[in-house]
Amino acid sequence: MRRPLLILSIAVFGSCVLFRQTLERDPVTHVLLLLPALAVAGWLMAVSLGRHRLRLREADANALTLLGVFAILFWMLPRYIDASLTNPLVEAAKFISVPLCIGAVLAVSWKATHPFLRGFLKANALSMLGVLAFLYIHAPVRICNSYLEVDQQRLGYGFLFVALALSLVWAVPLFFPADGGATPNKHLSGRATA
Amino acid sequence: MADVKAEPHTGAVKFSMLIAGAVFALMMVIGLVMRAAQGNLIELEAPFFYQLLSVHGAGMVGTAGLSGAAVMWYFVGRYVPLSARMYWAFIALFLLGVVFILTAIFIGRYGGGWTFLFPLPAISGEAWEPWAAALFMLGYVSIGVGFLLYHLAVGYPIMKHYGGFARALGWHVGFGGADPADAPPPAIVAAAAVTIFNTIGIIVGAAVLVASLVHLLVPGFAVDALLAKNMIFFFGHVFINASIYMAVIAVYEIVPEYTGRPWKTSRVFVLAWTAILLFVMAVYPHHLLQDVVMPPWALVLGQVVSYLSGIPLLAVTAFSLCVYLHGSKMRWDLASSLLVLAVAGWSVGTVPAIIDGMISVNKIMHNTQWVPGHFHIYLLLGVVAMSFGFMAWLVRGTKASESGMSGLDRMAFGAYALGAAGFALMFLISGAMSVPRRWAVHLPEWVLQDRIATAFAVLVVVSTLVFVIKYAVRLGRAPG
Numbered sequence A: 001m002r003r004p005l006l007i008l009s010i011a012v013f014g015s016c017v018l019f020r021q022t023l024e025r026d027p028v029t030h031v032l033l034l035l036p037a038l039a040v041a042g043w044l045m046a047v048s049l050g051r052h053r054l055r056l057r058e059a060d061a062n063a064l065t066l067l068g069v070f071a072i073l074f075w076m077l078p079r080y081i082d083a084s085l086t087n088p089l090v091e092a093a094k095f096i097s098v099p100l101c102i103g104a105v106l107a108v109s110w111k112a113t114h115p116f117l118r119g120f121l122k123a124n125a126l127s128m129l130g131v132l133a134f135l136y137i138h139a140p141v142r143i144c145n146s147y148l149e150v151d152q153q154r155l156g157y158g159f160l161f162v163a164l165a166l167s168l169v170w171a172v173p174l175f176f177p178a179d180g181g182a183t184p185n186k187h188l189s190g191r192a193t194a
Numbered sequence B: 001m002a003d004v005k006a007e008p009h010t011g012a013v014k015f016s017m018l019i020a021g022a023v024f025a026l027m028m029v030i031g032l033v034m035r036a037a038q039g040n041l042i043e044l045e046a047p048f049f050y051q052l053l054s055v056h057g058a059g060m061v062g063t064a065g066l067s068g069a070a071v072m073w074y075f076v077g078r079y080v081p082l083s084a085r086m087y088w089a090f091i092a093l094f095l096l097g098v099v100f101i102l103t104a105i106f107i108g109r110y111g112g113g114w115t116f117l118f119p120l121p122a123i124s125g126e127a128w129e130p131w132a133a134a135l136f137m138l139g140y141v142s143i144g145v146g147f148l149l150y151h152l153a154v155g156y157p158i159m160k161h162y163g164g165f166a167r168a169l170g171w172h173v174g175f176g177g178a179d180p181a182d183a184p185p186p187a188i189v190a191a192a193a194v195t196i197f198n199t200i201g202i203i204v205g206a207a208v209l210v211a212s213l214v215h216l217l218v219p220g221f222a223v224d225a226l227l228a229k230n231m232i233f234f235f236g237h238v239f240i241n242a243s244i245y246m247a248v249i250a251v252y253e254i255v256p257e258y259t260g261r262p263w264k265t266s267r268v269f270v271l272a273w274t275a276i277l278l279f280v281m282a283v284y285p286h287h288l289l290q291d292v293v294m295p296p297w298a299l300v301l302g303q304v305v306s307y308l309s310g311i312p313l314l315a316v317t318a319f320s321l322c323v324y325l326h327g328s329k330m331r332w333d334l335a336s337s338l339l340v341l342a343v344a345g346w347s348v349g350t351v352p353a354i355i356d357g358m359i360s361v362n363k364i365m366h367n368t369q370w371v372p373g374h375f376h377i378y379l380l381l382g383v384v385a386m387s388f389g390f391m392a393w394l395v396r397g398t399k400a401s402e403s404g405m406s407g408l409d410r411m412a413f414g415a416y417a418l419g420a421a422g423f424a425l426m427f428l429i430s431g432a433m434s435v436p437r438r439w440a441v442h443l444p445e446w447v448l449q450d451r452i453a454t455a456f457a458v459l460v461v462v463s464t465l466v467f468v469i470k471y472a473v474r475l476g477r478a479p480g
C-alpha cells in the first residue's frame, strides 16, 4: 500500500464532497472538473491499494475497460447530470460510481487492454467530444433543466478544448515514445538520440 | 502478436482487389450512363440521375480508398507483422457500409450526393425519407470505423517497429542529419504519413457524421452549416488524397523489380512526405473558395498551400521515376506500363487542379465541369491506373511466354489511356465553356461534348473490363 497516494485520493474525494455545490452550480465545472476529479480519486485509490498485484488477462482487461467506458457514457447523458442535482439518490450514485466504475476500473484495466482497443477508444473519445461540442454550442433548446443555454454553450466550447488538448497529449508520445520504441529497427541501433 | 512474422497477406489483398476492380467497373458503367444521359443519348428521370451521381461519387471514392488500403497493407506487410484479423474486420465493416449505402440509394432513393452536405440530406423535398439519408450516413460511419481499425492495425506495428512515428517518417534523416541509409523504406514513410492524416480526417469526419445523424433524427438540433461544411470537406479531401498516397506505394515497391534499382528513401523524399502530411490537411479550404463568409486568411491559406502541397511529393516521385527509368533496362508489361502511366496522369492532373485552386479562377470555374475534369484525370489516370497496375502485377505470369505485353494488353492499355484522357479533356472543355457540373439535364449547346465524352467513356469501360476479367481469370488459375 502506498499511503501518500491513498491520502491524496481521500483528499481529492473529500474536496469533491465539500465543494459539491459550488462545482455543480456551473455545468462546465460540474462536467469538466467535478466528474474528472471523482474519477481521479478512484484511480489514485486503485493505485495506492496496489493494482499492480492484479494480473489481468487481456480479455478481462478489455471487458473492464468497456465497463468503464459505459460508465463514462452514462454520465455524459444530460438527463442523469440533471437528475443528480435534484435527486439525492442519483447524486450518491454519482459519487460512488464515478470513482469506482470509471477511475478505479480504468486504473486496473487500461494498461492491460489491447492496444488496438485503446487506440480505438481514444479516437472515438475525440470524435464524440467533437459531436458534443457541436450539439451543445448550437442546440436550439435547453438540454438541462438546471442550466441555462449560455452555460450549455460554454460547456460546448469546453468539450472542444478538451478534445484539442487530449489529441495533443495522446499524439505526441506516438511520435516520440518515451522508451524510444520497444523494438527499434536493428540497423538503427547505433543511432543518435532522437 | 510477437510470433507473427512480416509477410504480405497475399490472399486477403488479392480478394480486396477483386472487389475493388469489380466495383470500379460497375461504377464506371454508372458514370457512362450519367454522361450518356447528359448527352441526351438515353433518358433518365432527374431524381434517378442524382441517385446515380450519389452512388458513383460515394462508390468511387470508397473503392479508391479500399484499393489504396489494400496496396498499402500488402507492402507494409513486407516490413512489419500485421494482424490479418484486423484486416478482415476492416473488409467486413467496409462491405457492411456498402450494403447500407446501396440500400439507402436504390431502395431509399437517397440522392443528396456523396458529400452529404448539411442540411441537404434532411431537406429532400420528399424525394427520399429521412431514414434513407440516415442509412447512407450510417454506411459512411461503418466504412469510417473500418478505416480506423485499418490504420490502427498499420500504425501500431510501424510505431513499435521503428520506434515512434517521428522515426518512421524519417525525421532523423530529414531534420536530424542521420545517414539516409538509416531511414525506413519509402513504403513505411508513406504509410506512416497516410496513417496520421487519414486518422485525423476520420476523427473529424465521424464527428460531423454523428452530428448530422442527430440532426436527422431530432431535427431541432441544427448544426452550424459552415462549420459542418468545413469538416465535411476536410474529411473528404483528406480521404480521397489518402487513397492516392496509399496507392503510390505500389510504384515505390514494384517499379524497382522492373528497373533493377531499389527505390531509396532520401532526405528530399522525407521532406516531401512531411510536407504532404502538413499540407494535405491545410489545403481543404480550396473547396470553400465560394463561401464568402469564410475568413479570408483561411481561403488564402488554401490557395497558397494548394501550390505547395502536391508539388514537392509529385516532383520527387515523378523525378525519381524518370531517373530510375533512364538508363535502366526497363521491362515493359501491363503492370509497369500502368504504373508509369499513373505517375504521369497524376502529374498532369494537378495542373488544372492548381488552376482551379486560384481564388480568382475559382470564382468562375468552381461549379463547372472543370472540377470533375481535373479530378477525373488524377483519379482515372492516377489512382485507378495504379490499382490496375498493382492487380496486373499481383497475377503477373512467371513463365517466359507470359512476360511482356500481349496484343490484348497493348490494345487495352492504349484504349484506357486514350479513353481516360479524352473523357477528362471533354469535362475540361465543357468547364471552360461554363457548363455547370451536377446537372442532370444539359442544354442543347452542351450536348456535343457530352456525346464525345460518352464515346471516350466506352473505351475506358471496355478496357477496364479487359483488365478486371484478366485479373479474375488469372486469380482463379494461380496457386493461392
Ligand code: HEM
Binding pocket: B027, B028, B029, B030, B031, B032, B034, B035, B053, B054, B056, B057, B058, B060, B061, B064, B113, B114, B115, B369, B372, B376, B379, B380, B383, B384, B436, B437, B438, B439, B457, B460, B461
Ligand atoms: C469511365 C469512367 C468514369 C465515368 C464515365 C465517369 C462519369 C462521371 C460523371 C458523368 C460525373 C458527373 C459530372 C457532373 O457533375 O456533371 C462524375 C462525377 C464524379 N466522378 Fe466520375 N466517372 C468515371 C470515373 C470515375 C473515377 C475512377 C472516380 C474516382 C475514383 C470518379 C469519381 C467521381 C466523383 C467523386 C464525382 C463527383 C460526384 C459529385 O459531383 O457529387 N469517377 N463522373
Ligand SMILES: [Cu+2]
Binding pocket: B237, B283, B284, B286, B287
Ligand atoms: Cu481538395
